[in-house]
Amino acid sequence: MSTASLPPVLALSPVEQPPDATLRPPGSKSITNRALLCAALAEGTSTLTGVLFADDTRAMLGAITALGAEVEVDEAATTVKVRGTDPRTASGPVTLYANQSGTTARFLLPTLALRPARGVLDGDAQLRARPFGPLVEALRALGAQVEEPAEAGRLPLAVTGPVHRGRVPLPGHLSSQFLSGLLMAAPLMPQGLAVELTSALVSVPYVTMTAAVMSAFGVDADGLGAAPGRYRAAEYAIEPDASAASYFLAAAAITGGRITVAGLGAASLQGDVRFADVLERMGARVSRDADGITVTGTGTLRGVDVDMADISDTAQTLAAVAVHADGPTRVRGIGFIRHKETDRLAAVVTELRRAGIDAQEHDDGFTINPGAPAPTRFATYGDHRMAMSLSLLGLRSAGIEIDDPRCVAKTYPGFFADLSRATARA
Numbered sequence: 001m002s003t004a005s006l007p008p009v010l011a012l013s014p015v016e017q018p019p020d021a022t023l024r025p026p027g028s029k030s031i032t033n034r035a036l037l038c039a040a041l042a043e044g045t046s047t048l049t050g051v052l053f054a055d056d057t058r059a060m061l062g063a064i065t066a067l068g069a070e071v072e073v074d075e076a077a078t079t080v081k082v083r084g085t086d087p088r089t090a091s092g093p094v095t096l097y098a099n100q101s102g103t104t105a106r107f108l109l110p111t112l113a114l115r116p117a118r119g120v121l122d123g124d125a126q127l128r129a130r131p132f133g134p135l136v137e138a139l140r141a142l143g144a145q146v147e148e149p150a151e152a153g154r155l156p157l158a159v160t161g162p163v164h165r166g167r168v169p170l171p172g173h174l175s176s177q178f179l180s181g182l183l184m185a186a187p188l189m190p191q192g193l194a195v196e197l198t199s200a201l202v203s204v205p206y207v208t209m210t211a212a213v214m215s216a217f218g219v220d221a222d223g224l225g226a227a228p229g230r231y232r233a234a235e236y237a238i239e240p241d242a243s244a245a246s247y248f249l250a251a252a253a254i255t256g257g258r259i260t261v262a263g264l265g266a267a268s269l270q271g272d273v274r275f276a277d278v279l280e281r282m283g284a285r286v287s288r289d290a291d292g293i294t295v296t297g298t299g300t301l302r303g304v305d306v307d308m309a310d311i312s313d314t315a316q317t318l319a320a321v322a323v324h325a326d327g328p329t330r331v332r333g334i335g336f337i338r339h340k341e342t343d344r345l346a347a348v349v350t351e352l353r354r355a356g357i358d359a360q361e362h363d364d365g366f367t368i369n370p371g372a373p374a375p376t377r378f379a380t381y382g383d384h385r386m387a388m389s390l391s392l393l394g395l396r397s398a399g400i401e402i403d404d405p406r407c408v409a410k411t412y413p414g415f416f417a418d419l420s421r422a423t424a425r426a
């Protein structure tokens with residue numbers, strides 16, 4: 001699936017009747033990038049199934065190949081075989097390119113610090129604007145050399161390992177990805193690693209996910225460290241992406257239809273499945289079973305006051321739902337999403353106001369008042385989640401257009417095709 005056939009501006013039409021559909025979104029970006037890295041660091045050949053193919057995971061595939069893993073891709077079968085490598089035996093320099101992908105970049109920097117050679121990590125302009133300072137400080141504290149040829153705490157960065165210490169302080173309030181990246185490299189550090197958090201951790205479920213994927217590849221991690229050891233090759237099945245699922249569950253709530261997202265059962269590793277709980281609090285009917293989550297819109301949506309620090313990738317989805325509620329929605333706990341693909345608090349409030357919706361930005365979140373969106377061409381800020389969330393406003397309102405819809409290539413190239421399939425028929 002590619003975004004090449006999408007126009008530069010996508011015009012959306014409201015649904016003719018409430019949808020009644022089942023779909024299985026592509027594999028989880030977060031799990032794919034963890035499984036690819038753990039497999040690349042493992043002894044033996046792993047087989048990953050349900051792999052996401054999108055810009056962010058292609059960045060990780062390219063990087064582990066550059067690091068010396070052997071990768072065999074069968075995209076049609078969503079399968080990747082990875083023969084692992086040991087970065088501690090590397091000799092030459094390497095350059096890795098993370099494109100726009102925060103996970104790829106933050107997961108790989110600590111792995112570069114395992115190599116007794118110089119490794120350069122870079123990304124596109126958007127990723128170069130995102131913070132890396134806590135990881136730079138942590139790797140230096142562990143004994144690696146880090147050069148910051150551009151700006152302090154920003155890509156590009158050059159890292160020369162190996163590390164030789166095993167304890168490190170780390171702030172948690174900006175991003176959990178720094179901790180996840182350190183944890184995945186931890187078993188290959190000479191003393192393992194113990195991290196001491198110096199500020200409250202955001203996006204906590206992603207660290208639990210990191211420990212779960214590490215454990216599937218034979219390493220025990222407790223969320224703050226791991227003992228020295230080796231990953232073992234595994235056969236690993238990746239779940240559908242729960243953040244991607246949020247758009248479809250929201251679509252059912254907004255339209256009064258019924259949509260089932262298959263493949264996200266009660267044992268899901270992804271915190272974002274809890275977005276369905278927020279829809280339930282708002283008045284949608286939610287059922288969960290071993291195979292998936294179904295949301296049925298009831299025609300009533302109440303405004304909510306909700307902390308989304310654990311599930312912040314779904315905050316923009318909720319903003320689109322909140323427009324259709326019967327009272328204000330206040331989202332808290334997500335000041336850190338100003339450092340994602342764009343300043344997501346400013347972006348979502350600016351775009352909703354452009355459509356005539358009464359929305360306010362706060363230090364830690366936003367308030368959205370319900371309203372009828374005026375015909376609007378929405379800017380998307382190179383942020384896939386702006387494009388996917390704002391497209392939900394086109395389900396009930398006429399004249400909604402999405403600028404640069406191709407930005408969904410970051411995590412979900414087939415999003416607009418899947419949205420029109422899921423919402424086209426009763």
Ligand SMILES: O=C(O)C1=C[C@@H](OP(=O)(O)O)[C@@H](O)[C@H](O)C1
Pocket residue numbers: 029030031103174175176177180202203206312313
């Ligand atoms: O570890 C991960 O896979 C992710 C962690 C989250 O980032 P932060 O920890 O920066 O909030 C999330 O927003 C991102 O899409 C994926």
Ligand SMILES: C=C(OP(=O)(O)O)C(=O)O
Pocket residue numbers: 056100101102103104313340341385411
């Ligand atoms: C924040 C995101 O991605 P990343 O940090 O991995 O670039 C996202 O997918 O919403």
